[in-house]
Amino acid sequence: MATTQSQGKRRRAASTPAKNGSKGSPNSKTEPRLGSDALVSLYQKMVEIRLFEDAAQRGFRQGKVGGYMHVYSGQEAVATGFLDTFREPDYAITAYRDHAHVLLLGSDPKAVMAELYGKGTGLVQGKGGSMHLFDVSNGFYGGYGIVGGHIPLGVGMAFAQAYQKTGGITQLYLGDGAIHNGAFHEAANLSGLWGRDGLNPCLFILENNQYGMGTSVERATANTDLGKKFESYAIEHTKVDGMDLEAVLKVAHDAADRVRETGKPFAVEALTYRIMPHGAADFLEKYRTKEEVRKWRERDPIGLLEKRLEDEGVEESTIADIRTAAKAKMDEAVKFAEESPEPDIAELLTDVYTDDAPVQAAG
Numbered sequence: 001m002a003t004t005q006s007q008g009k010r011r012r013a014a015s016t017p018a019k020n021g022s023k024g025s026p027n028s029k030t031e032p033r034l035g036s037d038a039l040v041s042l043y044q045k046m047v048e049i050r051l052f053e054d055a056a057q058r059g060f061r062q063g064k065v066g067g068y069m070h071v072y073s074g075q076e077a078v079a080t081g082f083l084d085t086f087r088e089p090d091y092a093i094t095a096y097r098d099h100a101h102v103l104l105l106g107s108d109p110k111a112v113m114a115e116l117y118g119k120g121t122g123l124v125q126g127k128g129g130s131m132h133l134f135d136v137s138n139g140f141y142g143g144y145g146i147v148g149g150h151i152p153l154g155v156g157m158a159f160a161q162a163y164q165k166t167g168g169i170t171q172l173y174l175g176d177g178a179i180h181n182g183a184f185h186e187a188a189n190l191s192g193l194w195g196r197d198g199l200n201p202c203l204f205i206l207e208n209n210q211y212g213m214g215t216s217v218e219r220a221t222a223n224t225d226l227g228k229k230f231e232s233y234a235i236e237h238t239k240v241d242g243m244d245l246e247a248v249l250k251v252a253h254d255a256a257d258r259v260r261e262t263g264k265p266f267a268v269e270a271l272t273y274r275i276m277p278h279g280a281a282d283f284l285e286k287y288r289t290k291e292e293v294r295k296w297r298e299r300d301p302i303g304l305l306e307k308r309l310e311d312e313g314v315e316e317s318t319i320a321d322i323r324t325a326a327k328a329k330m331d332e333a334v335k336f337a338e339e340s341p342e343p344d345i346a347e348l349l350t351d352v353y354t355d356d357a358p359v360q361a362a363g
């Protein structure tokens with residue numbers, strides 16, 4: 001059963017359209033939806049991500065989640081805002097802090113939670129774990145644990161989209177730590193170069209949460225204006241307050257339209273903050289003060305959006321109902337993960353090597 005399922009996934013072509021993308025021709029613009037109904041629906045997504053992360057963190061502490069895990073709490077407005085622009089046949093790729101991205105693209109929280117638990121019903125049959133989520137059917141190409149390792153892949157995906165004239169763009173998420181990795185500089189150089197000919201519709205989303213593990217941006221580089229790193233490669237860029245969903249939405253839609261229209265890369269630095277430790281087992285935070293964390297928690301993107309919704313006249317009961325429903329959904333995901341079977345032993349041999357390798361000529 002498990003084998004059939006994964007073979008089915010493998011058969012999907014790389015250009016399979018994402019289920020979750022908004023409709024419309026690839027060239028039409030996507031206006032940000034800023035009315036209170038739209039904001040309420042995005043609020044619901046952000047709350048679901050936060051509660052998913054809380055549940056995952058509990059599962060990790062109980063020893064039920066294997067491998068390692070990094071939660072996205074505090075950064076929700078960034079992926080929520082940018083993925084609001086996502087449409088068929090776009091692609092998205094990120095590093096290991098990837099739960100939010102895959103959920104926003106439409107993966108079932110039950111399958112994602114089961115993946116963290118290493119179960120056979122998991123998104124990638126329990127073989128990827130938290131850091132290696134993948135869902136091609138929704139346009140999500142991972143989930144990578146090697147810092148910076150996914151950046152050349154994302155630039156290559158964008159090249160493929162232009163080369164194959166799919167009309168899609170690639171959203172490539174990276175951290176403030178990853179930008180110092182050599183892979184970024186080589187890939188950004190090619191992105192700028194190919195972009196000159198309209199061959200790199202890559203939207204770089206630099207999630208500057210101000211730390212790479214315990215190293216602050218100030219301690220990692222002498223040039224702390226991280227967007228400037230893109231200038232070396234002739235990639236235009238801008239900044240946004242990554243805690244403010246509405247600000248992110250506006251910048252994200254402009255940026256995505258621009259990349260779609262020109263085939264050139266563009267970068268947005270979103271200033272954000274992770275309110276949780278770097279990884280699920282890291283609790284000794286000697287590199288930042290409690291006072292600093294408290295200060296940023298006052299700008300928690302979910303709290304800010306709640307205030308905004310109140311100003312818009314959204315009823316308190318609407319907010320409460322969203323929270324209750326999200327909690328029930330995540331409880332259900334945990335129950336599913338806990339009750340799911342271990343992966344079938346046959347899974348050891350699936351999705352390891354491709355079936356599509358060219359046959360080598362003899363001699």
Ligand SMILES: Cc1ncc(C[n+]2csc(CCOP(=O)(O)OP(=O)(O)O)c2C)c(N)n1
Pocket residue numbers: 097145146147148174175176177178179209211212213278
């Ligand atoms: C090539 C490589 N070097 C070091 C590590 C260890 N490591 C894991 S996460 C991390 C920090 C990356 O920071 P950033 O890109 O800002 O992402 P964030 O964790 O803040 O989301 C490091 C150095 C790694 N996984 N891969």
Ligand SMILES: [Mg+2]
Pocket residue numbers: 175176177207208209210211212213
């Ligand atoms: Mg960081």
